Amino acid sequence: MERIRESEGMHYEGICIRPPPEASSILLQVTLGCSHNKCTFCGTFKEKQFQIKADDIILSDILFASKYMQGQDQVFLMDGDALIIPQKRLLWILERIQEHLPWVKRVGAYANTKSISMKSPQELIELRENGLGMLYLGVETGDDEIRKKIDKGSTAQQCLEMGRRVKDAGMELTLTLLLGIGGKTKSLVHARATGELISAIDPEYFSLLTVILIPGTPLWEEHERGDFAMPDERGLLMEMREIIAHTNVSHCFFASHHASNYLPIRAWLPEGKQDVLDAIDAALRGEIGLRPEWMRAF
Numbered sequence: 001m002e003r004i005r006e007s008e009g010m011h012y013e014g015i016c017i018r019p020p021p022e023a024s025s026i027l028l029q030v031t032l033g034c035s036h037n038k039c040t041f042c043g044t045f046k047e048k049q050f051q052i053k054a055d056d057i058i059l060s061d062i063l064f065a066s067k068y069m070q071g072q073d074q075v076f077l078m079d080g081d082a083l084i085i086p087q088k089r090l091l092w093i094l095e096r097i098q099e100h101l102p103w104v105k106r107v108g109a110y111a112n113t114k115s116i117s118m119k120s121p122q123e124l125i126e127l128r129e130n131g132l133g134m135l136y137l138g139v140e141t142g143d144d145e146i147r148k149k150i151d152k153g154s155t156a157q158q159c160l161e162m163g164r165r166v167k168d169a170g171m172e173l174t175l176t177l178l179l180g181i182g183g184k185t186k187s188l189v190h191a192r193a194t195g196e197l198i199s200a201i202d203p204e205y206f207s208l209l210t211v212i213l214i215p216g217t218p219l220w221e222e223h224e225r226g227d228f229a230m231p232d233e234r235g236l237l238m239e240m241r242e243i244i245a246h247t248n249v250s251h252c253f254f255a256s257h258h259a260s261n262y263l264p265i266r267a268w269l270p271e272g273k274q275d276v277l278d279a280i281d282a283a284l285r286g287e288i289g290l291r292p293e294w295m296r297a298f
């Protein structure tokens, strides 16, 4: 028999993050931190040692949501990469969601190349059949030299293979990419390789975020030593333009509305590609205002 803790609210621990499209989702924290936790720009989970939360805590949160969150029809599994949870245990969580939150239409989670590679194609299909319909893969860049420098833990080719594995399983895939991660010196190299990798994976969605240097991270320290410099606003716009110019996708929603970006745009590609390029050009000419610095956040 399942041991159920008294439900006293959701058991959130530490900083919790979710992608912008999951703003209205039930946020179910099933892991603490990120199993990789090495990317040099990321300070989100530095204080948390990775662990999978106890089943009775997870079940307690699902039961709390079943009473108080009946208007929310998506669940997002936090923290960093819930897909790393062993298959049997992850299926158990998805089954409890189906049992107690029958109105939920889709479950989403962050993933990385390692957590995807640890699931066989058949296991991913099994997860999708049990409700896991969306994975968010932090690609950051398509350039392998930069990937190595930021300690991303995988190559662009592995991103491509794992992105395809997710798509072949019938799940939706959102890629996130980072403006500025190549610094000033590799800005356009990063942009071209990133556009090409997005095109090769051909996801349903991709979003751009902009690096914000977080004190205490290795990238911050590099910056302090004078070994890393961010492109300025104009450089970031040109980088964004180069990514979009090198992106050829079949049917994909693009968004740069994350709070870290200077120029928020949303568009369907390829139909809206020229409109996006035109908007960036207008911003470069100063005809469209950029998000002020004080409104930016990572």
Ligand code: SF4
Residues within 6 Å of the ligand: 034, 035, 036, 037, 038, 039, 042, 043, 044, 045, 080, 112, 138
């Ligand atoms: S960027 Fe993602 S994979 Fe990298 S350390 Fe942060 S949470 Fe983990």
